[in-house]
Amino acid sequence: MSGANEIKRSWQHYIDGRFVDSLDGTRIPVVNPATGEVIADIACAKAADVDMAVAAARKAFNARLLQNMKPVERSRMMHRIARILLERTEEIALVETLDNGKRISAARGDVAAAARYFEYYAGMADKLEGKSIPLGPDYIDYTVHAPFGVSAQIVPWNFPLQIGARSIACALATCNTVVMKTPELSALSLAALAQAVHDAGVPAGVVNILTGFGHEAGAALAGHGDIDHLVFTGSVQTGSRILHALADRVVPAVMELGGKSAGVVFRDADIDQVITSTRGGIFTNAGQVCSASSRLVVERPVYDQVVERMAAAASALKIGPGIEDAELTPVISDGQLDKIEAMCLRAVQAGATAAAGGRRVDRPGYFMAPTVIADTTPGSEIAQNEVFGPVLTIL
Numbered sequence: 001m002s003g004a005n006e007i008k009r010s011w012q013h014y015i016d017g018r019f020v021d022s023l024d025g026t027r028i029p030v031v032n033p034a035t036g037e038v039i040a041d042i043a044c045a046k047a048a049d050v051d052m053a054v055a056a057a058r059k060a061f062n063a064r065l066l067q068n069m070k071p072v073e074r075s076r077m078m079h080r081i082a083r084i085l086l087e088r089t090e091e092i093a094l095v096e097t098l099d100n101g102k103r104i105s106a107a108r109g110d111v112a113a114a115a116r117y118f119e120y121y122a123g124m125a126d127k128l129e130g131k132s133i134p135l136g137p138d139y140i141d142y143t144v145h146a147p148f149g150v151s152a153q154i155v156p157w158n159f160p161l162q163i164g165a166r167s168i169a170c171a172l173a174t175c176n177t178v179v180m181k182t183p184e185l186s187a188l189s190l191a192a193l194a195q196a197v198h199d200a201g202v203p204a205g206v207v208n209i210l211t212g213f214g215h216e217a218g219a220a221l222a223g224h225g226d227i228d229h230l231v232f233t234g235s236v237q238t239g240s241r242i243l244h245a246l247a248d249r250v251v252p253a254v255m256e257l258g259g260k261s262a263g264v265v266f267r268d269a270d271i272d273q274v275i276t277s278t279r280g281g282i283f284t285n286a287g288q289v290c291s292a293s294s295r296l297v298v299e300r301p302v303y304d305q306v307v308e309r310m311a312a313a314a315s316a317l318k319i320g321p322g323i324e325d326a327e328l329t330p331v332i333s334d335g336q337l338d339k340i341e342a343m344c345l346r347a348v349q350a351g352a353t354a355a356a357g358g359r360r361v362d363r364p365g366y367f368m369a370p371t372v373i374a375d376t377t378p379g380s381e382i383a384q385n386e387v388f389g390p391v392l393t394i395l
Helices: 047-062 071-087 089-100 104-124 160-173 188-199 214-222 236-249 271-287 300-315 334-349
Strands: 013-015 018-020 027-032 037-043 150-154 177-182 207-211 229-234 253-257 262-265 295-298 353-356 371-374 391-394
Touching (some): 013 047, 013 188, 027 089, 037 207, 047 150, 047 214, 089 104, 089 188, 104 160, 150 160, 160 177, 160 188, 207 214, 229 236, 295 300, 300 371, 300 391, 334 353, 334 371
Parallel strands (some): 150 177, 177 207, 371 391
Antiparallel strands (some): 013 018, 353 371
16 A cells, blocks of 8 residues: 555554564564455464453552542543544544444544543542441441452444444543453554554553454453453354353343334325435445344335335445445455355245345456345344444345
8 A cells, every 4th residue: 555545454462551463473464454455464363362361451550550540530531532533533444444344434533432431520520529328326338339350341343443442441540450452353452552652641451452353352352251341342152152151250231232123104295305314324344234224114105105215225335435425335255245144045045135235246356236035034044143344134
């Protein structure tokens, strides 16, 4: 890459206040979904790297580096992170759109949202108050808020910066230390966040950010014996496996898993509004949103009209790279593209109609045509399972 769209080529873990490579030196190529070309590489964490990061977080927690700060000092530290993110909006947004594929305007919005999470939780840091309950003579009853300890955080690839910032900011406000595993398909914006954390003066070991594969670094982190809490956003299947493993150790967890949102359209609905709302709801971020409007349930008298107009709206979308702020951008990887296309083909083979799209776009990169599937049944795979792509099912 060259010129205005050039980004740093090599990215490292952030462990114990230092930027470091993996202990075994392995790396993962970073691919631009809009072109299929390698644009950078990231360190590939293994179990030994996870051990180092958890040990650093445990040491920082036991040393009470956050607890010994005045709440207002933690708040100011978090505001510094927010300011740095906002100052670097264009730099981080470029990294995100080239790494993730999303629209550059959406990537700028992600940076703003990430900064806002730090601002919001900065406001909470000095307002975590308790109660004193009068119980009579010889009794004292009052609230003490205690941090969990080491919070393990596993972040998805569709909104890594936003979701990562949300988890880290909340942890800092409440005096927890963090070990975060970034998504291997979209890690660079969180690596940029690590730089902001470092430059804001967050004490070493309080925030540790690793890059690596889910089946290696993610599994090692989720199964680590020295974590006190876990945050996971991703698929229902992976979340279920993690919860079962955590249950054996009674580790509390916060899970945000999957989705298959439905809109209901009655015969007296404003069809113009239906088309506009659904168009944005399913094709934003190439449908890679857990709350995407992935299915419509339409009353029969207006069914054909909705299918026809929705297909026309899908076919009219401008397809292209996120850096050009195209309306429909690529999906995250070739594997995801294969999965989406296969689900659409199975739906058609089972009797459904592809009113628009249904196949990948013949161009470089990982582009799926904006798709509208009609004439299927409520119990079909395409109507029941999350596609996580630009595919709308109309029932």
